[in-house]
Amino acid sequence: MTRLWNDPADFADEMVDGFVRAHGRWVRKVTGGVARSTQSADPTVSLVIGGGSGHYPAFAGLVGPGLAHGAAMGNLFASPSAHQVESVARAADQGRGILFSYGNYAGDVLHFNAAQDALREAGIDCRTVTVTDDIFSAKPNEREKRRGIAGDLTVFKTAGAAAASGFPLDDVERIARTANDRTRSMGVAFTGCTLPGADEPLFTVPEGRMAIGLGIHGEPGIDETDIPTANELAELFVSRLLDDAEIPENVTVDGARVVPILNGLGSVKSEELFVVYARIAELLDERGLTVVDPQVGEFCTSFDMAGASLTLFWLDDELEQLWSAPADTPAYRTGNVDSTALTTVTTEDAAESDELPDADEASADVAARIAELLAVVRDVVDENVAELGRIDAIAGDGDHGIGMQRGTVAAAGTAASLAEKRAGAASLLARSGDAWSDRAGGTSGALWGVILRTIGDHLGDAGRPDAATISAGVSHAARAVMDYGKAAVGDKTMVDALVPFAEELHRAVDAGSTLTEAWTDAARAATEAAEATADLLPAMGRARSHGEKALGVRDPGAVSFALITTRIAAELGR
């Protein structure tokens, strides 16, 4: 379990602070994560990696010469927001394009893709290679659906070396894709981990048993067995990874050159890993493989989870050269990086403009009222945080309550401070939405960020909007959310409540109701729709694997949406 923290809500931020303080030679803090603190003489393609925190040295520990240029760092086990990814990418950008690479998880894909879209719109060439090394997360004929675990390292390392060698973006992307095609991993776990401040472990494995294929956030494995001997575990790893279906195309096993990466998940220690590795090395020898530069240690952890994974990286000549190239990062160092060619970045991270766009008095009054409403939103989430967590724990990972709490606290705080500065409605909503999305992490935070920003765009920073403008803003927000989250009504997501809300609001306003009347009707529709999600099977993401359990349980995103809109209706009616 995790024992050392201050306020659990501050854990991720304080962790980044400490990480940067300890590693200023390699990294500097930027909004949303870290970027290198040095730059090479000639600009190169920038490799931007990232994901949730709690997997150190993935991801921030891999930023430095010869490896990544920046890492977007989400909250614990939560994707960074699109805004965070974009900010890190901008800080890392050297004008030669950006390769995004990260583990293939729905939340990360959502946010990295949104950032990529925004950067492409700004004229920056971006590519993406998601890592899909975990052979137990989907069948061999569905490799693109697999998730990424410790095999991340092979993709990052070779792509980073390609960038350092001056390769153009096309080639860096090609290298990353080839490395991913030639990387396979499998993991086992003996215990789960307990996050800072949590009462319960994120997942459990029965005493004396071992889960096979369990993911690094506790995603279900495919099998369970008694804990084997070290030799038996080595044999399990090697036999599964050398299964015919897992040998990359165009590879002949006998005589192949491979990098084995034996990874500890957190509290399986080096001594145990060496005992397992002794047998792995023998088995690879017996199969006629040539082992190159083996790695035994911690490369992608899950806090203090007891578990281990083996990765095999099947080299070709180009990949071997890139794998062996020098790298110097906080957590991964090999060879001799030519440090004479590096200069320290002295410019601060281009601070985001603090200047507020001009707003008229009417809009500033509206913004002040919105800040009051966001405080009410914060309160209603705070009152319901345990219940939201409880619902989410049945179908998801149980962090919806905490995530909404983090997000609404941040949004209400930002809004209050901007209202004091007499910001206009659009500016206040956009920045509060970013704060919500950055701090909440995860999908629901991102979607609420989209809602606030989209409504804000409709309100502008001038004048007092009428009910029709607000209603139109909400309708646009509903469409934007569906687009961003790739969800439709019936998918058992927030959309199931948001769309009826937007439709009823539009209908009532159109029929001549006041905003308060219309909002009240709409909130009632949202509440009914949220209740009705209990009758739906979940259709998206992680919840799928828990389908049976989730039937009869409401979607937490729809429920919180209904709670929030209902409380706002009450506040509007006061």
Place this chain on the structure above:
Amino acid sequence: MTRLWNDPADFADEMVDGFVRAHGRWVRKVTGGVARSTQSADPTVSLVIGGGSGHYPAFAGLVGPGLAHGAAMGNLFASPSAHQVESVARAADQGRGILFSYGNYAGDVLHFNAAQDALREAGIDCRTVTVTDDIFSAKPNEREKRRGIAGDLTVFKTAGAAAASGFPLDDVERIARTANDRTRSMGVAFTGCTLPGADEPLFTVPEGRMAIGLGIHGEPGIDETDIPTANELAELFVSRLLDDAEIPENVTVDGARVVPILNGLGSVKSEELFVVYARIAELLDERGLTVVDPQVGEFCTSFDMAGASLTLFWLDDELEQLWSAPADTPAYRTGNVDSTALTTVTTEDAAESDELPDADEASADVAARIAELLAVVRDVVDENVAELGRIDAIAGDGDHGIGMQRGTVAAAGTAASLAEKRAGAASLLARSGDAWSDRAGGTSGALWGVILRTIGDHLGDAGRPDAATISAGVSHAARAVMDYGKAAVGDKTMVDALVPFAEELHRAVDAGSTLTEAWTDAARAATEAAEATADLLPAMGRARSHGEKALGVRDPGAVSFALITTRIAAELGR
């Protein structure tokens, strides 16, 4: 707890195998541990470190260019034997002298000093600097009694860099001593660790509590408190280490340059350490210190123990230069080592001569009989392993039974194989004694090694010894053990049984008894003496701190000596 092993008795050996297989670029396996697999163009002083296993990366992970030349690797939490230390030192020797450096623990001091004596006799200049950084293990005015924990790294790193720079032995020793004088650490623990195959943790800390000053093998701490916040722990660390009594001589705190090393003991993870470090860095700033090259990670662990330590290394100009010099080892890499100046060591570790000295038929017959007796010794230890562990757990660390089992299995096996080759009595006893001492680890293994070797010296490889010769050999062995172990009768050690045994054997043989009769009388005297140790307060080593509990409990070393000699008496009488 430790989960992955094959036969727990083989754990340490298999761990070394796997470690070497994974790190052949840096190390090669030699008898007793590892030595570098490369050598520099010009010979240098050799730095030989070591200690028990279970503390990775201490010690083998720190062998490589710029750091150590060899590491003697004992069994889990057990000192390497003198024979192992000597073997590693011989493999690492380059003809410019050897600096031994290791944590200040009684068992390690005993064995390293014995190895040093042997090497000095062979004309090799040796020096020793023991590391004494743990401020909670003795008062400031008794620094030489303190034990060594994660502060090992500062001493090894600077001494290794001094050796790499070509400094003569005098200077390398001086550097190590200065570094140790300027290094202070303190540790805390939340849980103990469970060794491979053990049923119980080595030590426990109550749930929700934190032990202050607990050692890396569970040596008692000095205080216990509720688990603090991360910031409170940072404040505890810094305030204790900046206590006036802990500031090294000639150092002014304000403006001083320090390397902080925040070390995780095993299952406190990087993310937690970064949160703690964020506050440590602030506190050091506030006190006017300049932080140089901070280290946050695992440097000296205790398997998967949950705990952490902070080390402050107070630099001077020379130490700072040496600390910052390049190093390239399996677990510690910094700067760029000039690898063009390195050549790979292709010669195998000078295999110890397998050739047996000539022996006559009479001596070979005696040796065969001794091999039978050693098999009987193995059996009696095997029958009593649990009881010996139980007695030892009250006053010591509970490993006496396991250690004796490992040792006697090894000794009996070696003896059987040598008897088949018709070795003489002296050769068989010497090599069986080495096997016992190497495999048992710890003090009792070393003492039994001394006993067998000394008796063997008296028997020679020719002729059939009479009872007087055997009795003289036993008397010499008793003196050698007292000398080696620095123990006298009444100290509640094996000596309490060994000395009465030797005296009674001498008396009876002198009075004309047969060997069997005399041995039977002597074994009876040993048994009585072993029983009487229950009335003595323990006087040596680790047991001191448990004095009260141990009163009324027999010394396990005396008890096992009595058991062994009694069973041999029975066998002789058959």
